[in-house]
Amino acid sequence: MTAGGLLRVAWQSLVRNPFRSLLTILGIIIGVGAVITSMAIGAGAQAAVQAQLARLGSNLIVVVPGSIITGGVQLGSGARQSLKIADAQAIQQDVPDVAYVAPQSGTNAQAVAGGNNWATSITGTTPDWLQVESYTMASGRFITQADETSGAKTAVLGATVAQNLFPSSDPVGKTVIVKNVPFLIVGVLAAKGQSGFGRDQDDQIVVPLSAMQLRLNGQNWLGVILISADSPDAVDSVVSSTEALLRLRHGLTPRQPDDFSVRNIANVQQAASATSQVQSRLLAGIAAVSLVVGGIGIMNIMLVSVTERTREIGIRMAVGARERDILLQFLVEAVLLSCVGGAIGVAAGIGAAYATAQGAGWQVLIVPASVLLSFGFAAAVGIVFGFYPARRASQLNPIEALRHE
Amino acid sequence: MSAVIDTRKLRKVYRVGAEDVVALDGVSVRVRSGESVAVMGPSGSGKSTFMNLIGCLDQPTSGAYFLEGQDVSHLHGDKLAEVRSRKIGFVFQGFNLLSRSSAAENVELPLTYSGVPHEERRERAASALKAVGLGHRMNHLPSELSGGQQQRVAIARALVNDPAVILADEPTGNLDSHSSEEIMRLFLRLNDERGMTIVIVTHEHDIANWTARIVTFLDGHVVDDRPSAQVAAARGSA
Ligand SMILES: Nc1ncnc2c1ncn2[C@@H]1O[C@H](COP(=O)(O)OP(=O)(O)OP(=O)(O)O)[C@@H](O)[C@H]1O
Ligand SMILES: [Mg+2]
Numbered sequence: 001m002t003a004g005g006l007l008r009v010a011w012q013s014l015v016r017n018p019f020r021s022l023l024t025i026l027g028i029i030i031g032v033g034a035v036i037t038s039m040a041i042g043a044g045a046q047a048a049v050q051a052q053l054a055r056l057g058s059n060l061i062v063v064v065p066g067s068i069i070t071g072g073v074q075l076g077s078g079a080r081q082s083l084k085i086a087d088a089q090a091i092q093q094d095v096p097d098v099a100y101v102a103p104q105s106g107t108n109a110q111a112v113a114g115g116n117n118w119a120t121s122i123t124g125t126t127p128d129w130l131q132v133e134s135y136t137m138a139s140g141r142f143i144t145q146a147d148e149t150s151g152a153k154t155a156v157l158g159a160t161v162a163q164n165l166f167p168s169s170d171p172v173g174k175t176v177i178v179k180n181v182p183f184l185i186v187g188v189l190a191a192k193g194q195s196g197f198g199r200d201q202d203d204q205i206v207v208p209l210s211a212m213q214l215r216l217n218g219q220n221w222l223g224v225i226l227i228s229a230d231s232p233d234a235v236d237s238v239v240s241s242t243e244a245l246l247r248l249r250h251g252l253t254p255r256q257p258d259d260f261s262v263r264n265i266a267n268v269q270q271a272a273s274a275t276s277q278v279q280s281r282l283l284a285g286i287a288a289v290s291l292v293v294g295g296i297g298i299m300n301i302m303l304v305s306v307t308e309r310t311r312e313i314g315i316r317m318a319v320g321a322r323e324r325d326i327l328l329q330f331l332v333e334a335v336l337l338s339c340v341g342g343a344i345g346v347a348a349g350i351g352a353a354y355a356t357a358q359g360a361g362w363q364v365l366i367v368p369a370s371v372l373l374s375f376g377f378a379a380a381v382g383i384v385f386g387f388y389p390a391r392r393a394s395q396l397n398p399i400e401a402l403r404h405e
Numbered sequence: 406m407s408a409v410i411d412t413r414k415l416r417k418v419y420r421v422g423a424e425d426v427v428a429l430d431g432v433s434v435r436v437r438s439g440e441s442v443a444v445m446g447p448s449g450s451g452k453s454t455f456m457n458l459i460g461c462l463d464q465p466t467s468g469a470y471f472l473e474g475q476d477v478s479h480l481h482g483d484k485l486a487e488v489r490s491r492k493i494g495f496v497f498q499g500f501n502l503l504s505r506s507s508a509a510e511n512v513e514l515p516l517t518y519s520g521v522p523h524e525e526r527r528e529r530a531a532s533a534l535k536a537v538g539l540g541h542r543m544n545h546l547p548s549e550l551s552g553g554q555q556q557r558v559a560i561a562r563a564l565v566n567d568p569a570v571i572l573a574d575e576p577t578g579n580l581d582s583h584s585s586e587e588i589m590r591l592f593l594r595l596n597d598e599r600g601m602t603i604v605i606v607t608h609e610h611d612i613a614n615w616t617a618r619i620v621t622f623l624d625g626h627v628v629d630d631r632p633s634a635q636v637a638a639a640r641g642s643a
Contacts, residue, residue: 005517016505315501318462319515319562320490322483398462402501 027294032345124212334386
């Protein structure tokens with residue numbers, strides 16, 4: 001039979017039982033859809049993170065407490081509290097080629113101003129933060145060294161916070177209350193927009209680090225120290241000098257591991273993409289399992305179909321169908337099932353990805369390879385799991401098949 | 406005239422459990438081109454087994470079978486399927502039409518397996534259906550046709566590949582006497598007008614007497630082989 005004829009016969013037999021066909025391919029649809037959606041979300045998040053990291057500039061160096069580069073080893077709270085404000089000051093003074101140093105410590109709190117209140121994150125830091133994080137001011141001024149030294153209760157609002165607390169007036173000069181402490185608003189940051197994973201970078205309040213530590217979170221350790229090197233070329237030497245300085249300051253012997261971790265943007269980018277690669281592989285594995293389960297569903301239904309149509313097979317054989325013709329007929333049917341499932345899965349996956357983008361406000365990126373791969377895999381599943389039933393059909397004895405009720 | 410069917414000591418043994426069932430035991434029959442033959446005999450005498458063998462649906466345990474001079478007794482699988490496709494037209498007691506395909510599609514079926522192009526398939530199916538008097542029922546499903554009409558569709562399907570022989574295993578078994586007569590008239594017309602060789606299994610003498618020759622089976626043997634009463638009468642009156 002011709003290819004067109006085979007396809008037509010296969011299609012007719014599938015639409016004869018539309019509901020059963022749909023149920024049969026549900027596993028394939030879900031498998032293919034899951035691959036495409038999860039890859040799209042993963043790729044979108046990765047692109048957003050990379051874009052954000054790139055915006056921070058290649059001069060940026062991040063010091064975090066504890067050794068988190070390899071993971072696996074859980075360190076005590078001592079390690080989590082290892083970075084102090086004096087460390088940041090020492091880096092500023094002693095490490096060459098350092099442009100800016102911004103120690104940072106944060107908390108989450110309800111901010112109240114006038115009749116409005118807004119749950120947001122509070123960042124305590126020093127004046128250098130503005131340059132390191134490359135924000136600009138929309139109005140007013142940023143916190144100053146004088147604020148920091150005196151522990152002044154001044155605050156700079158992110159654009160989102162400003163909008164929610166002061167929908168119709170200029171916040172500068174007004175007061176915002178955080179954890180029962182009144183802060184004088186001295187400025188508003190210009191909006192920066194969403195970062196990866198839907199985090200709103202404008203949804204924060206910046207206060208002097210000293211005020212944060214004294215009045216808000218009561219901690220004398222830092223969450224992170226951000227360093228900006230003079231130039232991209234100086235990054236490596238700044239990293240190694242910072243490491244040496246911090247080991248010395250923390251009194252670590254050569255045998256003790258670092259109780260902090262210094263990373264440049266390239267490291268962070270690598271770590272971020274490595275993480276999302278692991279996630280992608282995990283998702284792809286789960287999706288592959290669901291495709292295989294879908295394949296078993298197809299095999300099951302094809303076996304039922306062969307039994308139901310034994311007489312038809314006998315008739316076809318009696319009028320001259322060869323084994324190959326019968327084998328192809330059922331194989332084409334199985335592959336058509338899985339390909340239709342794959343196609344619906346592709347559409348559903350892309351649809352779900354865009355729905356996620358709309359609904360959750362995440363960036364998504366359809367990965368063409370994921371579409372090709374999952375569709376190809378679905379087709380392969382049809383061939384593999386369709387072969388056994390098709391072969392069984394082709395091996396039927398025509399006389400017995402004709403006698404079958 | 407040359408032999409279309411020529412079997413030599415055809416034997417078919419089925420193994421059922423530990424027992425051998427001899428369905429055919431040394432059957433030698435020659436059917437010449439253009440003959441019409443009835444096969445009779447009690448139930449279980451081996452008629453269907455014989456038809457399946459000469460129809461190339463099955464292989465003999467021993468013996469030889471020449472179909473239009475070609476030894477086909479050792480062929481199997483796809484080779485046998487090809488012989489069926491080119492040289493055999495089957496008609497069954499239960500019609501055996503594809504229930505979801507129209508009359509025309511059913512008649513086209515053998516042509517799809519012998520690689521006839523689409524256009525030609527349509528034309529040949531249409532003319533075969535016309536030949537059996539169903540030119541006006543081409544797009545009907547089997548369920549929309551009477552038993553006699555369904556059997557005529559099956560005969561059109563058997564005809565369409567222009568086979569060497571039409572084999573019909575109790576073709577009137579499911580039909581009333583009126584439809585049976587119509588079907589036999591059709592067979593005879595094909596035999597007369599086209600010289601189509603026809604072998605028909607039947608239990609009824611009335612039906613058998615439509616043909617020219619009656620072969621009788623008993624316990625896997627041919628026990629009688631003679632011209633039909635109709636022919637005898639014709640000879641007697643001549
Ligand atoms: N597939 C089979 N397996 C085992 N024995 C079989 C098989 N087919 C036929 N037989 C046996 O072979 C013998 C001949 O059977 P066959 O079907 O040829 O008889 P028949 O003359 O066509 O009978 P009927 O008039 O009832 O159709 C019977 O004894 C039957 O039981
Ligand atoms: Mg029989």
